[in-house]
Each structure stands twice: as C-alpha cells, then as structure tokens.
Amino acid sequence: MPLRILEKKMQKISRIETILDEIKTPAYVCEEALLEENLKLLKEVSERSGATILLALKGFAFKALAPLVDKYLSGCTCSGLHEAKFAKEFFKGTIHTYSPAYKEEDIDEVIALSDHLIFNSFNQWETYKHKALGKTSCGLRLNPEVSSSPVDLYNPCGLYSRLGITKENMHYDKLEGIEGLHFHALCEQDASALEEVLKGFEERFGELIPRMKWVNFGGGHHITSEGYDVEKLIALIQDFRKRYNGITVYLEPGEAVGWQTGPLVASVLDIVHNGIDIAILDISAEAHMPDTLAMPYRAAIRGAGEVGEKPYMYRLGGPTCLAGDIMGDYSFDAPLKIGDKLIFEDMIHYTIVKNTTFNGVKLPDLAVLHKDGRYEVTSHFGYDEYQRRN
Secondary structure (H helix, E strand, C coil): CCCCCCCHHHCCCCCHHHHHHHCCCCEEEEEHHHHHHHHHHHHHHHHHHCCEECEECCCCCCHHHHHHHHHHCCEEEECCHHHHHHHHHHCCCEEEEECCCCCHHHHHHHHHHCCEEEECCHHHHHHHHHHHCCCCEEEEEECCCCCCCCCHHHCCCCCCCCCCECHHHCCHHHCCCEEEEECCCCCCECHHHHHHHHHHHHHHHHHHHHHCCEEECCCCECCCCCCCCHHHHHHHHHHHHHHCCCCEEEECCCHHHHCCCCCEEEEEEEEEECCCEEEEECCCHHHHCCHHHHCCCCCCECCCECCCCCCEEEEEECCCCCCCCEEEEEEECCCCCCCCEEEECCCCCCCCCCCCCHHHCCCCEEEEECCCCCEEEEECCCHHHHHHHC
16 A cells, blocks of 8 residues: 555645745754654554664654654663763653763663663673663664775774674674664665665675564655655665564654654845955854755755756855855856845754854754744853853
C-alpha cells in the first residue's frame, strides 16, 4: 500500500511571508505545520516497516517543539551527557546515547539516563561495562567500511575514520553483554545508499546479528526530501527484520526531521560598494550557518537568483570581523534597501545546534509559526549567552 501522506510531503507551502513584519531579526522560524508533515511521514514509515524511529538531537534540538515530536517519534538519540540530559528534560521517549569516547566523570550519569548505550571501541567497552551491565542495553558501533557520502567532512566510513569498529579490529571474545549493533554511514542520502551500506554491513558482521536484540541503522536517511524512495526503505527494513527473526531496528534521522521546516530571517544593516555592491546583514555565516562555509554550500534565499539571473547583484556578508564571513553572491529583482528582510531557506536542521557567539554577535531568536497563524518567540538570546561562554 502506498504511503497515505507521500503525496502531501511534495506540497510543502511556507507561510513565513504572511508574518514577516512581526519577525524581529535575526530569527530562526520553524513552521509547525511543515514540521508535522515530516513527523507524520516518519511515523508512517515506522508503522509500516516495523522500525523504531528516534530524533537525532545533533540535528534538531528545538525544545519548544518537543511535545509535537513526542506525538510521532519514539525518543531521542544523543551524542553524550548534555544531549542525554536535554532529552530527559524535554522529551518523553527512550534515550539512546553514543559517543566516540565517554569521560569517567560523566559515565555514571550517562548510564542512568540512557536506555541504550553504544560504545565506539572495545577499549571503552572494557573500561565501562562493569558499570553499564544490567542498567542499560549495551551496543557497539561498527564501521561497515562502505559509504557514498558526498562530502568527506561528513563521511563516517572514510579512510582512517575514528568512528566505529572495523572488521579487522573485531574481538569476538569480548562480546558478552553486548545486545545491539550500530552503524552510521549516510549523509542526506537515499535508500539505495542504505542498501549498499547494509550489504557491506552484513558481509562483514552478519554472523553477529542473530546474537543481538537490536540493530541501529544510524542517521543520514533523507526520508522527508523530495524524491526519496520511501517504499524502498520500508522494503529494506522489512526484509532485514524478516531474515533476522523480527529483530528490532532503529533509525535516527536528524536532518529528515527538520528538513524544510523553516528559515533564518535576516535584515540588511548596510550596503557598501567595493567593486561590487555588498549588503551587510545581521546574521553571520560563520556564527549562524557554519555549514555554508564548512561543506561548503550556497544557501537558498527566497526570491533571489544566481549571479546574472536577475538585474541587481549583491554580495551578502555578516557583521563579524572575519573577511570570509560571506554567504555568497545573489541577484534580486529590485535593489536591496537598508531594513529589507531576507529569508534564508531551510535553516532549522544542523544550524540552531551549531550556533556560536563569535565576535559577540547575537544568537538568533528561536521562534515558531503555529498552525493557527500565531507567531511566538520561544527562546530569546542576548548578552548573557556571550558572557556565559567567555
């Protein structure tokens, strides 16, 4: 049976422009209706495939919307103590924690918070298993050494990766007490990429799977993006579970939850000229949207075009002292004016979790455009955040 809401996810309609005058910039604005569309799709994938889907907090940690997430997903996956504490405080579901290495001073609290605890190496497992056994379900992260991740920076299975245990480093005599296996190899990829990873995972570690209670397929599944083959994903999970006696399967998407659910709204502070027109905004690529520099990629701006596409061209830069704090060159239908607001598309996932106060720039507000049209600032930031970090 085709997904009941698959057609709807192709018709996302933003309503940000209807409340643009209410937005005091800078602000990330999550549109509740668009987030719920993503969550409904993920819920339906879970129901049909039999997989348990968790929110990866590393990609979407928006506490004001935790009650909505709780309606559709089964819990959170965390990267260490602070995310586990956040999950416990704001979400109601299960808590799964994985870190490349745990600190002695944190481990007792991490164990107490976590329903699943995943270790990155046998060193860590041997060090902490006496504390964890009987208190949480313990697993190992494995490296299937298969990945088609489009960017090396985000390739967990790249050459010399520190993430996960390879076949060469497997100690079969140290598995007592291990109940689950975890792998993560994708980055905003489709079900065909997962199919290749699963093949490599089973070739290297398939003999271990019948001994386990669960397998975690990690994140990077771009389920809510246009064109993703959801039916193939469901079939892959169903087939895997059938072949391994109904084993529990987990998925932990990050970007798929917040994908295309809201923008970062900025204002033009000044316009200067140095060979080209340059608009200085109240947002920073370095501090507020760092992946645009790290990957890098060119963020989409509503109504803007490529260089030469529209008659008026501007280079957009941030208010910091960093020379490279540049969003890129964009063209517009009309000249920009001081005070104009620009809508940077799709800036909810992997942005709010990476913000800094570099140069003392203000962190953008976190806001929600509710389904009833009400605009609400749920978190406001000022000098205190800079002062506490320094």
